[in-house]
Amino acid sequence: MHSFQDLTIQFGKHFSKEHFPQQPHKLYAGAKHILEIGGKRIRPVLCLMGNELFDEIHPDSYEVGTAVELFHNFTLVHDDIMDKAPLRRNKPTVHTLYGDSAAILAGDVMLINVYEHLNKVQPHYKQKLLAAFNKAAIEVCEGQQFDMDFEEMEPEQVKYDDYVNMIALKTSVLLAASLKMGAIIGGGSDYNQQHLYEFGKNIGIAFQIQDDYLDAFGDPEKFGKQQGGDILVNKKTFLLLKALELCNPAQHTKLKELLASNPDDKVAQVLELFHDCQVDAWAEREKERFQEIALKHLESIAVLSARKQPLMELADYLLKREH
Amino acid sequence: MHSFQDLTIQFGKHFSKEHFPQQPHKLYAGAKHILEIGGKRIRPVLCLMGNELFDEIHPDSYEVGTAVELFHNFTLVHDDIMDKAPLRRNKPTVHTLYGDSAAILAGDVMLINVYEHLNKVQPHYKQKLLAAFNKAAIEVCEGQQFDMDFEEMEPEQVKYDDYVNMIALKTSVLLAASLKMGAIIGGGSDYNQQHLYEFGKNIGIAFQIQDDYLDAFGDPEKFGKQQGGDILVNKKTFLLLKALELCNPAQHTKLKELLASNPDDKVAQVLELFHDCQVDAWAEREKERFQEIALKHLESIAVLSARKQPLMELADYLLKREH
Numbered sequence: 064m065h066s067f068q069d070l071t072i073q074f075g076k077h078f079s080k081e082h083f084p085q086q087p088h089k090l091y092a093g094a095k096h097i098l099e100i101g102g103k104r105i106r107p108v109l110c111l112m113g114n115e116l117f118d119e120i121h122p123d124s125y126e127v128g129t130a131v132e133l134f135h136n137f138t139l140v141h142d143d144i145m146d147k148a149p150l151r152r153n154k155p156t157v158h159t160l161y162g163d164s165a166a167i168l169a170g171d172v173m174l175i176n177v178y179e180h181l182n183k184v185q186p187h188y189k190q191k192l193l194a195a196f197n198k199a200a201i202e203v204c205e206g207q208q209f210d211m212d213f214e215e216m217e218p219e220q221v222k223y224d225d226y227v228n229m230i231a232l233k234t235s236v237l238l239a240a241s242l243k244m245g246a247i248i249g250g251g252s253d254y255n256q257q258h259l260y261e262f263g264k265n266i267g268i269a270f271q272i273q274d275d276y277l278d279a280f281g282d283p284e285k286f287g288k289q290q291g292g293d294i295l296v297n298k299k300t301f302l303l304l305k306a307l308e309l310c311n312p313a314q315h316t317k318l319k320e321l322l323a324s325n326p327d328d329k330v331a332q333v334l335e336l337f338h339d340c341q342v343d344a345w346a347e348r349e350k351e352r353f354q355e356i357a358l359k360h361l362e363s364i365a366v367l368s369a370r371k372q373p374l375m376e377l378a379d380y381l382l383k384r385e386h
Numbered sequence: 387m388h389s390f391q392d393l394t395i396q397f398g399k400h401f402s403k404e405h406f407p408q409q410p411h412k413l414y415a416g417a418k419h420i421l422e423i424g425g426k427r428i429r430p431v432l433c434l435m436g437n438e439l440f441d442e443i444h445p446d447s448y449e450v451g452t453a454v455e456l457f458h459n460f461t462l463v464h465d466d467i468m469d470k471a472p473l474r475r476n477k478p479t480v481h482t483l484y485g486d487s488a489a490i491l492a493g494d495v496m497l498i499n500v501y502e503h504l505n506k507v508q509p510h511y512k513q514k515l516l517a518a519f520n521k522a523a524i525e526v527c528e529g530q531q532f533d534m535d536f537e538e539m540e541p542e543q544v545k546y547d548d549y550v551n552m553i554a555l556k557t558s559v560l561l562a563a564s565l566k567m568g569a570i571i572g573g574g575s576d577y578n579q580q581h582l583y584e585f586g587k588n589i590g591i592a593f594q595i596q597d598d599y600l601d602a603f604g605d606p607e608k609f610g611k612q613q614g615g616d617i618l619v620n621k622k623t624f625l626l627l628k629a630l631e632l633c634n635p636a637q638h639t640k641l642k643e644l645l646a647s648n649p650d651d652k653v654a655q656v657l658e659l660f661h662d663c664q665v666d667a668w669a670e671r672e673k674e675r676f677q678e679i680a681l682k683h684l685e686s687i688a689v690l691s692a693r694k695q696p697l698m699e700l701a702d703y704l705l706k707r708e709h
Contacts, residue, residue, distance in 0.1 A: 090531035141494060145487035164468040164534055167490060171464060171497065172527040175520055178501055182516040186509050193505040197498055204495040208413035211487055 064370065065120075067377045070111045074104055077125050078132060082176070093157040093169035097136045100154045106131045106241040112377070113245020113259055116370055123184040123248050127192065130180035131241050134196075137173040138203055140166055145211065188247050195247065199240035206232025218299055218322070219307055226304055227268065235267025251364075258360040262374070265357035270381050272350040275300040279334060280343055291330030297322050301349065302342050310340040354382055387693065388443075390700045393434045397427055400448050401455060405499070416480040416492035420459045423477045429454040429564040435700070436568020436582055439693055446507040446571050450515065453503035454564050457519075460496040461526055463489055468534065511570050518570065522563035529555025541622055541645070542630055549627055550591065558590025574687075581683040585697070588680035593704050595673040598623040602657060603666055614653030620645050624672065625665050633663040677705055 065073070082098060083091040107128025114124040142148075143156040144166050150156060158166035177196075184192055209229040213221045242263040246256045275293065279302055283290040293300050310318060318336055321329055337343055357378065361371055388396070405421060406414040430451025437447040465471075466479040467489050473479060481489035500519075507515055532552040536544045565586040569579045598616065602625055606613040616623050633641060637659055644656055660666055680701065684694055 087528055087531040087535060089535060090528060141490055145490060163486075165531065167464055167468060167493075168527055168531055168534075171493070172524055174494065174497055175523045175527065178516060179520050182513060182520065186513065189512060190505060190509065193501060197502050197505065200498045201495055204491050204498065205410055205413060208410040208488065208491055211491075212410060212412060 064115060064373060065111075066373055067108060067112065067380065070108045070115075071104060074107045074111060074125070074128055078104065078107070078129060082133070083172075089161055089165045090168055090172060093140065093161045093166055094136075094173050096154075096160060097140050097151075097157055097169075097173075098133075100152045102132075102136070102152075104128075104132055106135055106237060109238055109241040109263065110245040110248075112373055113242035113251075114249040115245070116259065116364070116366060116374065117246060117249030117251040117255070121248050124245055126180045126183045127196075127244050127248065128241075130177045130196070131237065131244070133173050133180070134177045134200060134203075135237065137170045137177070138207070140170040140173065142207060144170075145207070184248070191247050192244055195240050195243050199236045202232045202236045206230070206234070206236075209233070213299055218297075218303055221299060221304060223304055223308065226299070226301070230271050230301075231264060231268055234271055235264045238267045239263035255364045255366070258363045261360040262357045262364075265353045265360065266378055266381065269350045269353035269357065272301050272346055272353065273382060275302050276343070276346045276350065279337060291334065294330050294333045295325075302337055302346055305345055305349075306337055306340050306342040309342055309345065310336065314340055350382070354378070387438060387696055388434075389696055390431060390435065390703065393431045393438075394427060397430045397434060397448070397451055401427065401430070401452060405456070406495075412484055412488045413491055413495060416463065416484045416489055417459075417496050419477075419483060420463050420474075420480055420492075420496075421456075423475045425455075425459070425475075427451075427455055429458055429560060432561055432564040432586065433568040433571075435696055436565035436574075437572040438568070439582065439687070439689060439697065440569060440572030440574040440578070444571050447568055449503045449506045450519075450567050450571065451564075453500045453519070454560065454567070456496050456503070457500045457523060457526075458560065460493045460500070461530070463493040463496065465530060467493075468530070507571070514570050515567055518563050518566050522559045525555045525559045529553070529557070529559075532556070536622055541620075541626055544622060544627060546627055546631065549622070549624070553594050553624075554587060554591055557594055558587045561590045562586035578687045578689070581686045584683040585680045585687075588676045588683065589701055589704065592673045592676035592680065595624050595669055595676065596705060598625050599666070599669045599673065602660060614657065617653050617656045618648075625660055625669055628668055628672075629660055629663050629665040632665055632668065633659065637663055673705070677701070 081095075083094050085091065107125075110128040110131060111120055111124050114120050139151065140157045143151060144158045144163055148156050149159050156166075157169055161169070178193075181189075181193055181196060206229050209225070210233055213226065213229060239260040239262075243256050243260040246259050251259065278293045278300070279291060281290070289295075292298075293303075297303075306318060307315065314336055318333070321333055321336070326332065358375075361374060361378075364371065404418075406417050408414065430448075433451040433454060434443055434447050437443050462474065463480045466474060467481045467486055471479050472482050479489075480492055484492070501516075504512075504516055504519060529552050532548070533556055536549065536552060562583040562585075566579050566583040569582050574582065601616045601623070602614060604613070612618075616626075620626075629641060630638065641656070641659055644652055644659070649655065681698075684697060684701075687694065
């Protein structure tokens with residue numbers, strides 16, 4: 064059994080190679096750029112962990128991990144075009160460097176390459192692996208569309224359950240599917256695969272709630288981001304949507320006023336409102352609620368507890384972070 | 387054995403169904419739109435013909451045909467964004483109707499759906515089919531990038547062989563791969579698959595030369611397009627590139643002047659120049675050259691001549707069209 068940290072190093076070594084040819088330069092330069100600016104490679108590592116929960120790590124898990132990481136980076140390239148984002152990880156985005164057309168095409172060729180890696184796995188589980196991957200990949204696209212749809216709506220129009228569903232599709236199902244694909248390679252039963260999938264999905268949602276919480280209430284020194292960045296751009300977050308639900312009519316009017324204007328102390332004022340309607344305490348409970356659902360699913364998996372240790376540690380690491 | 391026309395009808399029936407769910411509306415409405423505005427469905431029919439060259443048509447050929455047709459339509463959606471094209475088949479393009487972001491995402495989800503269909507085929511040739519498909523799909527992206535690169539260059543800078551290679555990648559390899567995938571399903575040998583692939587690739591190039599020729603010299607009544615449409619927008623075509631190579635210095639200066647200006651009789655003047663440097667006769671020979679290469683490959687396929695009849699008829703139909 065390996066820790067999350069060990070597997071991150073091992074996958075990093077495997078992944079740090081030339082993934083694309085030289086020509087056409089403009090097409091592949093963008094694809095290389097997004098891979099070179101780094102990332103935590105969490106999804107492929109989840110794949111390795113899902114495999115190792117049931118059996119020794121098979122080389123196929125590295126192929127599937129590579130596929131999942133390429134897919135994730137493909138979504139970043141296309142999402143950055145849609146969001147007109149100039150920077151990612153403090154580096155220029157692909158479309159900023161090479162133009163929208165080359166960035167669209169770079170994403171496309173990365174997505175096709177995903178399936179080159181998935182095509183390398185053993186035949187006896189290829190159908191199941193592709194089905195699990197495709198389901199998640201389609202859901203990620205659907206989540207991105209719901210996210211864009213919600214951006215055009217007033218925050219009160221977005222129902223909380225629809226928002227949770229959007230977050231699950233956009234960010235959690237790929238984490239969940241990475242674990243599940245590892246389980247398929249490791250020979251886990253359908254029952255175990257499903258519980259592992261739900262573990263990953265709920266950890267993902269809990270993580271997103273924590274991310275929203277830290278953006279508002281986290282220590283900017285540790286979190287590494289500007290405090291209240293989401294508030295400044297009126298981003299629809301778990302906190303904002305729930306605050307609009309929890310607050311009294313006077314607070315509601317105040318919050319809407321703040322969203323419509325940009326006073327110098329907007330962040331401080333919104334945070335005060337969040338405190339007053341206790342959305343901070345709610346967020347902590349809500350995160351714990353999803354975390355507990357996740358851990359119940361992990362408990363339900365029919366393998367020795369000792370094998371689950373790395374996944375327990377990962378959940379603790381992800382959900383107790385202050386940075 | 388079925389004719390091309392018969393198979394077009396059969397595939398059309400198979401393909402005319404709901405391919406996507408209802409929600410998120412903006413995502414799938416674009417994908418549905420591009421499929422609804424029609425198309426000749428030539429690639430899936432090539433897949434059926436490649437299959438039937440060797441054996442009775444297996445249901446997998448319909449799945450692979452669906453995959454190839456979805457892929458082709460995905461490329462149209464993304465290419466139209468890159469080209470900022472307002473219309474396709476006289477209907478608004480997907481990005482015109484739903485915006486660039488939804489169109490990027492609609493293309494993405496179509497591309498993932500391609501692999502849902504490819505995942506349905508029998509396991510014993512799934513690996514080979516996916517490999518043949520992925521190779522062509524990657525090449526189509528590369529062809530599109532080369533095309534965009536060439537657009538930014540002066541016509542004299544584009545070498546003829548590089549142009550032929552770009553056209554082959556962008557338009558012919560998917561035709562060739564469609565035939566080859568059919569052959570894989572039909573149980574054709576590697577030798578036969580390869581000759582069938584080359585048949586398709588060379589027919590595709592010949593077809594493109596003819597397309598360029600007809601745009602310039604065709605009867606606009608029969609061809610259904612404005613005569614000289616390519617000339618009006620200075621499109622790099624087989625004719626233009628070869629004319630620049632064949633013409634004398636005086637003609638070269640004249641041609642460059644015409645490219646840089648837009649006189650009312652631009653089409654007529656360019657056509658006269660094309661005549662004078664005999665690029666029209668050259669284009670007919672060049673088309674025949676590729677057609678002959680194609681037919682030699684078809685001859686080399688080790689099945690009874692009678693089985694090749696529908697493919698011969700298709701080649702004749704495609705390469706003797708006046709419309």
